[in-house]
Amino acid sequence: MEPQDWLQKFGAALERGDIQAASSMFVPEGFWRDLVAFTWNIRTSEGRAEISAMLAATLAGIRPCNFRMKSGEWFTFETGAGRGIGHLRLRDGQAWTLLTTLQELKGFEETRESGKPESPPAQPFVLIVGGGQGGIGLAARLKRLGVPAVVIEKNERAGDSWRKRYKSLCLHDPVWYDHLPYLPFPDHWPVFSPKDRIADWLEMYVKVMGIEYWTSTVCNKATFEEAKNEWTVQVTRNGEPQTLRAAHLVLATGMSGFPNVPSIEGSFAGTAVHSSKFGDPAAWKGKRCVVVGSGTSAHDICAALVEQGAAEVTMVQRAPTIVARSETLMDLAWGPLYSEQAVARGITTQLADLTVASVPFKVLPEMQRPIYSEMRKRDADLYAGLEKAGFLYTFGEDGSGIHSLYLRRGAGYYIEVGASKMIIEGRIKLKAGVSVAAFNPQSVRLSDGSELPADLVVFATGYGSMNQWARELISQEVADKVGKVWGLGSDTKADPGPWVGELRNMWKPTQQPNLWFHGGNLMQSRHYSLYLALQLKARMEGIPTPVYSLDPAHHKE
């Protein structure tokens, strides 16, 4: 069966409410991923039984119609409330994967600015805590949709969350992956943006997009008043306490919010600092430096210290780490969708994002594994070198690499842009399979009993869960009710089951009414901010938004 025919038949089945017919058009183990169009949730139904159950709960209210094939595997459709884009992969005439996404709400489409002066909203409908790329991009979408929103940011300037990081920080994703909504980087932008360029871009973006953005504003406490169905939020703005009210609260506080610093016995006479507070590497010229951790920050900081003339730089690696060469990732992983070549082939950012979204998380690992098999061959020299240097590398528990790992736990990898070479060459020394056991005044003692003389110890040991923000800003009770944020339930390290098939609590309703989590990398923030913005707009306009299958909290953090 051709996609065109399948879609026509499928649309007809949905229009006449024939759930049995519609779900039997999938292969038995088929997937239907829905972004807010049918479920008012972000939800993958796996197999015919789940698909039937989803349709039984949603079809009558959603009233889908006008399914029309566009080009290739893409189609458009409508629901009672809005217009959507979908994607279809057939296997032997039946649907293997189906994606449905809501793109706009009827009667509430984005409009061009009038140019007339505007006054700031008397009361925001949405309060966004955190003014990094996530909060900013979401605020831009809400602005275009006419949803009054305020972003509060603890720093003095938009972009400071980038500006204040270590000097050598660069994006390791290519520029085509990193655009913000509405305003893409210009064509000559560096492929891998230095942090200060991103910082300045964000600052500019806030201004150009007309975002209501409060700098030097700290969120102290947020309380949901059920009777009023709104949040009361205590903030300190420029040192002055202030109370805000908003119907919805979005925590866009980022995945890099709560530093993980291991508690180490003993006392250290040198400087010990978490990577998030590590400043100018040039300050450590001629000094002995120990960097604990083996993820991106650890690698970047080691390389910067070497480049700036530190006397000795040692990485302390506890567990295996995925390493992938940037050029190879560009070629094998990003290139088909996010590259100069992709743009030349007519793959817009929207098309690339929707293509990524069209792959159910369940089948992602099997799609990613071939990339890493090829990489292992192509970069055999790199892996041989790392092995010889004693570095513990992996391609993930199931060989599915960085993208899977990122979705499961958000960390544990390095995209090689130079530090691995330094490890191989011995310019960055390595202690692998060990952890820090204790401090001495002039050194650290490792778990294998060896000792490393040190003037500086950097803990590049990552960050705690986003759930901690709910505990910190709202309450332990709400944090527990909402449960773990991020992760798919893959039952791999740091991503305990059960399988949920979507990122937990991200961009969708949570167990706490009117509380939302927003974030992720630049691509995710860009793409999913659309669905979060539409969910908020629908609620503001009083459009019914019955949420299908709200996930329970399986884990507390």
Place this chain on the structure above:
Amino acid sequence: MEPQDWLQKFGAALERGDIQAASSMFVPEGFWRDLVAFTWNIRTSEGRAEISAMLAATLAGIRPCNFRMKSGEWFTFETGAGRGIGHLRLRDGQAWTLLTTLQELKGFEETRESGKPESPPAQPFVLIVGGGQGGIGLAARLKRLGVPAVVIEKNERAGDSWRKRYKSLCLHDPVWYDHLPYLPFPDHWPVFSPKDRIADWLEMYVKVMGIEYWTSTVCNKATFEEAKNEWTVQVTRNGEPQTLRAAHLVLATGMSGFPNVPSIEGSFAGTAVHSSKFGDPAAWKGKRCVVVGSGTSAHDICAALVEQGAAEVTMVQRAPTIVARSETLMDLAWGPLYSEQAVARGITTQLADLTVASVPFKVLPEMQRPIYSEMRKRDADLYAGLEKAGFLYTFGEDGSGIHSLYLRRGAGYYIEVGASKMIIEGRIKLKAGVSVAAFNPQSVRLSDGSELPADLVVFATGYGSMNQWARELISQEVADKVGKVWGLGSDTKADPGPWVGELRNMWKPTQQPNLWFHGGNLMQSRHYSLYLALQLKARMEGIPTPVYSLDPAHHKE
């Protein structure tokens, strides 16, 4: 003959140096407009004799080749030094109009930013005086081409030349006409930008494009030292005197630099101010206001005063003014190239700009006249109303409207967005065919002997020539040597002959070595900044740039 065949034959004639054959491929009165590709000048050769003469002087050195038809009337070609785009209109198998434009220099193509930190240039190759949209856009191009440039701007912030204008100022060109190079406005930008949006955009642009931009810096004096082939420029930066040296000096000081204020006898007890210094219209609530002039500023200021509740607003119109309704201009004039519909038809900004450039100035009036014939019919109500109100309107001496008039004298028109309606309704009063003869303490006396009581008199009487900047910043001698800046030599009012067929001294070599003028509206600044940047880059790299047919100075101002 098909364009394809014509081009092949023409290219072959050029490649074998057969000037006679090449020029005979034009209709006898045919045009060849060249932007820097053949002439290292901006030059239209009119008729076979001029075309032959141009080729005789340039062909051997330019070495054109590889003419290839692209789509429709567009083609690409190469020269020894660069690559170009061209456009061809045939009449009976012969060329009626030919456009050749240089787009990049071989070996010096624009490259993507590396992301590595940069230090500001020790000495600029180009000093740009004036940091409005013109200077900024040119600086961005030079930056992408690796030409060290500094922009000096007298205001405290980029964008202030817009920010400080009267509150109600909006662009009367639509957004598609107004993009800066490299970084287009986002899709939701207002069609007609309010001045503060433009100001903020320019400020952001300077930062994002990495332009070396000195604010609060005044140019006091520039002297060309022939022996060194460079300019010595005395500036005051943040109150401190400083001397700069640069090989090239670009005056991007704008067409709105020297206010024309008529000298009026008598003494006035109220406020008399030039439109460039007119601030908040709300300050004149309940007051009697006289606005002298009938161009864009006069109309805008009258409308703003009425809206803000001035007791009486009178426009004093001396001479006929072109008035065209904005919607009608959008539909008939801009729409085909600069509109949402044009974008949907695949007409990029570059394509639109080159299409405009492809029309020789000699034939522009005949192409424009039908627009105004149609407008006269379509907006008969407007013109009838204006006539009834006594307003003196025109469509230009030859009926060719606003675009022609702008090229001839840069002023004398109004794009109706509301003020004409107010004139028709009598909310703006009118005294037409008169000028201000004298001041009395509480009134102005007009040339017909009548008197207008006044608390405020605004002189919306325009600006002097850009040539005055050369006199002011360099010397009378250089100003006279360079002669009049702007105008085509159409022998209409304020554009004395002889016919030169291009805008005098704009974006091309002048009689003063290493002195350039840059400016115009946003579209012209965007498009012609490319050719000026390429001319400067070629000189920096030592590429031979023999200038064909440098215009003499026909007029002093």
